[in-house]
Amino acid sequence: MSVADMETKLPAAEATPARRGTVRSVLRERPSAIVGLAVVVFFILVAIFGPMLSPYGVHEKIGTPFTPPSLSHPLGLDDAGIDMVTLLMQGARVSLVVGFAASLIAILIGALVGVTAGYFGGKSDVALMRVTDYFLVVPDLVLMIVIASIWGQKLIYIIIVIGALLWTGTARVLRAQVKSIRERVYVRRSLALGGSNGHTIVQHVLPQVSPLIVANAVLLIAVAIFDETALAYLGLGDPTAISWGKLIKNASEAAAVSAGAWWAIVPPGLCVATVILACTLIGQALEDALNPRLKASYLAARGFRIRRLREDEP
C-alpha cells in the first residue's frame, strides 16, 4: 500500500450501496449540484445555438484589432478584429466537445480496466493495476505534450491523447468498488444460480457503480477542458479549431496585456473557469452523496449550551 493507494482505499470501504436514482436525486436536491448543472446546461445551449444566432461570422474581420466593447460588440473585437462574443460561443463548442469526448474515452477505458480488474481479480487484476500504477505516476500533461508534439495537431488527436491519459483515477476507484460489490450476497447468488459473468456484470455490478462512474465522468470533463486549454496555450492545439484555450493564446501572443485589451483575455478564461467550477461542484456533490460522513464532531469552536428550564416546561 502506498500513498497513491490511500485516496482510493478509504472511500470504497465506506461507500453506501447506491440506490436507484441516486444521481438524479443528488442533482435535484443539493444546491451546489443544481447550480453546477444549470451552468453546464447553459453553456451547452450556448455552444449549440450561439454561433448560429450571432449576426457575425467566426472569421469575419469587422474592424480594428482590439476594439473596446460597445453596444454592438458587448465584448469588443479580438486581435484580428473579430467579434469576441461570437468567438466565445464558438469556443464553447470546441472546448465542450473536447471535454465531453475526452472524458468519454477516459471513462470507457477506465471502466473497462477497473471493472475487469475488480471483478475477475487474480492475475488480470495484478497486471492491470501495475499498468495503471505506472500511468498514474507519470505526469499527465507532460506526456500529453510529448505525444501531441510528435503526433500532430488535429483536434481528434488531441481528444484521443487527453482521453488516453485520464483513465487511471477512474480505473482505480472503480476497481475498489467493484471488488466490494463482487462479494455482496446478490452477486454471489446470481452466479450460484448459473448466471454468466457478463450477465452478472451488466445486471448487478454496473447499476451499483454507475453513480461513481457519472461522478468521475463529470470531474474528468473539467480536467479535460483544463488540459486542452493548457495544450492550446503551449501551441499544441488544433490551429483551425477555435477553443477558449486558443482564444487565450491568441490574446496573449498579440500582447493583449500590454494593450490593455482585457476583453480579449478575461472572458475566455472566465468561461473555462466557470465550466470547470460547475463540473467540480456536480462531481463533488455526487461523491459526497456516495460517501456520506456519518460522524458528527466531538469538538468545534462553539461548545454545548446550557439552558435553565422554567417550572412549566416539560
Added chain:
Amino acid sequence: MSETILSVEDLHVWFDLPRGGVLHAVQGVSLSVDRGERFGLVGESGCGKTTTILAMMGLLPPNATVSGRVLLEGEDVLAEGERSARPHRWVDISMIFQGAMNALNPVQTVGAQILEPMELHGYATGVDARERAGTLLELVGIGRDRLDRFPHEFSGGMRQRAAIAMALACEPKVILADEPTTALDVMVQAQILGLLERLSEELGLTVILVTHDLPLVAHVCHRAAVMYGGILAEVGPMDALYHDPRHPYTRMLFSAVPDPTGESEVISIPGAPPRLDRPIPGCPFEPRCDRAFEPCSSVRPRQISLTDGREASCHLNDPALTEAS
C-alpha cells in the same frame, strides 16, 4: 457506604438534528450514586444511558443543549458548561469508553497517553510519571515493558485494560464505564469485569457501569438504574430490581433467563423504542406495556420515591392514580 458522591438532578439533553428538529435524548433523569458503590445503568440502545454519563463529565458535543444539575461531591459540574466541567475531568471523575480501539490515539504510544493527564494535572512529571504509568499497567495485568507500544499492537482485551490504567492515572474517585466489554469475547469480558470489581474494592472507587447486558449488571453492581426512552424507569438495589420490580419494563427485562454464553442482548419485548424527536404526551413505554391503564397514554409519569433508595417512573406506583382507576 451511604454517602452520596454523585447526584444527577432533573437532567435534560437535547440534540440539534442535521436536517432541523431536535432530539430530546434525556428527559428529566434524576439519580444518585454512593461513594464506593458499583452502580449499573441499563437499557436498550438509544435510551439515553450513554448521553447521561457523558453529561456527568460535561462531555456533550457542540450540537447539544443541556439543563439540570450534576453534583459531584456537592459541586455542580454543569453550572457553566465546559468551564465548570473541565476542572473535574480525570482528576475526580474519569471514563472508559466502548471499544477502546478507537478511544486510544493510534499515533501515540500507550505510555504517552497514560502520562499525558498526569503531567497535565500536575500529578507527576518525567521519570516519576513514567514510573507511575508502569505501575498502573501492572495493576491491570499488563507488563511494564509495553509502555512504548502503540495501541494497534495490543489485543482488544489488553487495550481495554490499558484504557482502565489510563483512567486511573489521576486517582479519580468515580469511573464511568460505557459498555466496556462489548465486542470482547466471554473470557476477556470476565477478566475485565473482575478487574473493575477488584479495583473498586481495593481502591474504594465508585464505578458507574453502562451496559445492555443484564447478567453482567446483576453480577457486578450493587444498585442499578433502568432507562427507557430518555427517562429513568426505575432505580434501586440489584435484587430489588430482580425480585420486586416496580416498573413493567424492569420486570420484563429481568424476567429473562440469563444466557449462560453471556451473549444476551436485552430480551426482545415486542414493539420498538419511541422516537425522541417528537414530544410524547404520556409514558414512553405505554405502547409496549402490558399493564398500561387509563392515565398512561396522556399523563407523564414522575419519578416517584418508593422505599429508601428506590424510585420508579410508573403510574402503577402512584396511589392516587391507582385508587382512582
Added chain:
Amino acid sequence: MRGGADYVIKRAIFALVTVFVAITLNFVLFRLAPGTAVANVARVPGASPELRAELTREFGLDKSKWEQYVIYLGQLARGNLGVSFATREPVREELGTALVNTLPMVALGELFAIVVGTAVGVIAAWRRGTAVDKGGVAVGLFFYSLPTQWLGLMMLLLFAGILPSGGRESLFLFDPTPWRHFLDVLKHMILPSMTLGLVLFGEYTIVARSSMLETLGEDYILTARAKGLRDRRIVRRHAFRNALLPITTMVAISLGYIVAGSILAESVFSWPGIGKLMYDSVGQRDYPLLQGVFLLLTISVVLANFVADLLYFKLDPRIRE
C-alpha cells in the same frame, strides 16, 4: 521494524521500475516515431558534419532499433542526452540550469499553497457550518478552477508596473551586491510562484477541512476532552497530527498538477525554468531537449512520490505492520 524495511523496499522497487518504464517510453515515443526529424537526434540544424557524424556514432543511429535502445540506455547512464537542436548545447546542461531555476519558484508556490490551504481548511473545519467555512471552501474552489496561464495573465494585468512582468532578473541592474541580486530575483519570483500557489491551495483546503472534520469525530478526541485537555491543545496535539496524514498524500497527488502548473506559469512569466524549456522546445520542435525535459520531469515526479511514501510511512505507525 521488519515490516518497515519491506515496505520501503517495495516502494523503491516500484519507483525504479516506473523510472525504467518512463525511460523506455521515452525511447519508444521519440526514436520509433515516424519521421526522421523526430527520430534522428543527429539532425541538429546548422550543425557541422563532424558534429553530425559524432552524434550518429554516439547514438548508433545507423544500427538496428534494438541496438539503438541498448546504446541509448548506456548513454543515459552516462548522462548523455544529446544536443539541443536550438542551442547546440548539451541537453544535460540546459536541464541543469533550468532545474536550478525552477525548484525555488515551485517550492515557494507549493509552500504558499500548503500553508494557506491547510490553514483555511482547518479553520473552516473548526467553524463548521458558518460563513467562514463556506466562504473559505468557495474561494479555494474558485481559484482551483482557473486555468493557470490565464491567472498568470490576470496577475500581469493587475500588477503591471508594480512587479516585474517576466524573466528572472532585471537586465538593468549593474553589478549588484549578492543581497540586491537575491532581492531582485525574489521580486521576479513572486508572481509566478503566487500564480502556482493560488491555483493549488484550493485542493489543500478541501482535503485539510475534510480530514480535520473526520479527525474531530474520532473517539480519541472525546477521550482527550475527557482527560481535561483544553480545546486548543486537543487540536494541536491530537487532531492536527492525525489530520495531517492525508495532506502528505495530497502532496504526492498534486505533483502532477504542480508540473503542469509550472509549465504554464513559467511560460507566461518567461521564468527560465524547466517549464519554459518545455514550452520552448515544443515551439521549436527541439526534440532532444523535449526528450530530456520529459525524462527529467517524469523521474522527478516518481522520486517525489517515493519520498512522499517514505514520509507517510514515518508519520503513520500503522503502516509499519
